[in-house]
Amino acid sequence: MRVREKGDRGVVQSVVLFLGVSVLSGALAAGLAIPFAGLAGFTTEKTHETLQDLPQELKTAPLAVKSKIVANDGSLIANLFEQNRIPVKLAQVSPIMRKAIVAIEDDRYYEHGALDAKGTLRAMLRNQSEGSVQQGGSSIxxxxxxxxxxxxxxxxxxxxxxxxxxxxxxxAELRYAVAVEKEFSKDEILEKYLNLANFGDGAYGIEAAARHYFSTTAAKLTLPQAALLAGLVKNPTGYDPTNSASAAKARRDVVLRRMQELNVITAKQATDAVRTPVYDPKKVQKVPNGCASSKYPFYCEYVVSKLLDNPAFGKNKKEAEHYIKTAGITVKTSLDPKVQAAAEASIKAHSRPNDQAIAAVTLVEPGTGLVKAMAQSRPYGSGKNETAYNYNVEKSYAGGYGGFQNGSTMKAFTIAAAIQKGFPLNHRINSPRSINLTRVKFSTCSGVTQTFDDYNPSNSTAAQGDLTMIDAAKASTNTYFLQLSKQTGLCPIATIAKNLGLYNAQTTTPLEQVVSMTLGVGYVTPVQLSSAYAAFAARGKYCKPLVVTAVLNNAGKPIKTPGIECNQALEPSVADGVNRVLHEVMEPGGTGSKLKFGSSDLAGKTGTIQDNKAVWYAGYSNRLAAASVVADATLPYKDLIGQTLDGREMSDASGSGTAGPVWKTAMQKALAGTAETKFVAPSDKTVRGDVKDLPFVNGMSVPDATNKLQQAGFKVVVAPGQVDSNETTGTVAYTSPRQRDGAPEGSEVTLYISNGSKGQQPPNPPNSPQPPNPPNTGKPGGIPQCPPWHPQFPNCPQR
Structure with a gap:
């Protein structure tokens, strides 16, 4: 039934007349439930002016509807809402519920207009007789x-x-009510009312209330259930059965008797309904709200942080948060329940919540940046052995811990810089157990050379000597990579790291370019590192970490939101070379060999920071990349050795033996059942490098050697001190890179000066990689190792 007034002017005049008469009779205060004293001097003419000044239309806010975050298979991650509400059409509400709410709130609803004069008069008389406001008389x-x-x-x-x-x-309310009745039918208004009303205990709207209190739907509500809900709207807290079952029953029974008085139900129906229990506590459904209630709270908070950064949802974070919790949006994410289960199983297998150390792991899909999973050893919460910190993400996100120094996982970017500059994969550098880099200059992006006043780094593994890039990567030889980073310069390393998404996770500033950069720089998170390594697997295509894959509005239509964002950060040939080098790390003899599994190609790199305060393993196949970390996350940070992990005190801490198993179990379970994948083999040019011949300067004076190298287009530096050599004291003993390997054009060549000891360089220690024999240069007599022209070997041909 649709009720419309004949004309706005007539309506206003009718209202004014009623109000004017009420004022004159002294009854307005009671009729509209306000103090009579407030109307002193308020004339009929003034009332008319007030009504005329009011807007002609009620502008309503959209219904606050709960939103949800779902995994990539549609399963629920979390509900987000300010009001738990599920809008329904009136046809989806049981007829008995409609009758119950009308009976108790406005029994003449379908008979009067915006104002029920009869009901208002009844309320007036009641309030006048009581001497205070007892009844408002407001219509639905x-x-x-x-x-x-x-x-x-x-x-x-x-x-x-x-x-x-x-x-x-x-x-004002009355004027708006007149406008509403002009625009909508009675049924439409009732539908809006039932969807908007508060039914207590966090349930808004009739559908949410039915589900919450009775585990049913609005369409299936019974008489007793409908009567209870109809009674709630007067006082949602006081009549909430979960707060007071007795008060709720008393109010429900009032509704039932009122329905009987109005002949909506029979006396028997009312009596039978009164005898039923008010509600069954076992059927009360609590709707979890927010990330704290999620099965994946840390991932959920990361998603919400990403949403709050989206300007499509609000001008600022406060507006965005309100929109997200009230707009009824569906947020689709990249979380893969299978991969997440693998990550959680790995954390559970290798750590415990009450460990002194923490463990964390993130898995990312190469080529898309989709963050498939993140897990950590300490669960979400504020209790003992719980935390609100997400150890996988940067500090700029909600709860983000802000990372740890990444140790030797940084060497992967030095390898990429070297390959990019044209260094061959067999690029050799004499790499002793320790080297003196005190006040040795390293170039940076600003052109300023970086030095340490006292720096004598050493290797943490046994491998040393004349090593290739692959040899050094397999053994994670510090002295090799420090020298390689000097040859490449720090700027190319920093630039590649930046282009692959690395920055200081505490401050969001660029990673610091220091002499020790290749051995680790802070702070970096598992999300950042796994995404960076994923770029190697994707042949140089870096993709920003992505968790929100789509957002749908309440009508199921997409809302514009950032999608997959990738760029070719490295040439495919460079990435192929990195894959080749890091693949060897997981082959026999490499630090990651014990972490190899399955038949797919794998590559990775260990990382240990100074004093063992954190250890890493980052690695990948073509399908997934992951970074795991075990660290001390409690100030002041201490050595992991002696701290507990998986309930046991650690006697050692390493990237391969401590963080590596977390990586392996997560990756192995996540990749179970997937097809075999292989890396693209690097081209011959990548393997050989883009090098030009180095002039042979052994035995020359420093000025002559420098001049010859510079004329050939190379930069020259002289290493401090002297080395054992059979060359004359003060002359060049050898260069780095070696003459036989060549060097990229324009690269830096270091001259090592002989001490004239006439002794050969010490042999490589046992078990260290041996250099291959140089090619036969055709020396007369068939001697296979004739060097290039040299004053001591006049019969050798000159190059």
């Missing part, structure tokens, strides 16, 4: 108006205006 339409104005209030001031006990508010 008026109640809907009030609820709408409250819902639209965005500030405390607006809320105060919407709820103030003043005649201005009552008159």
């Amino acid at each position: 339409t008026q109640q809907y108006v009030k609820l709408s104005l409250v819902a639209k209030a965005k500030t405390p001031e607006e809320y105060q205006q919407a709820t103030a006990s003043t005649y201005q508010r009552k008159i």
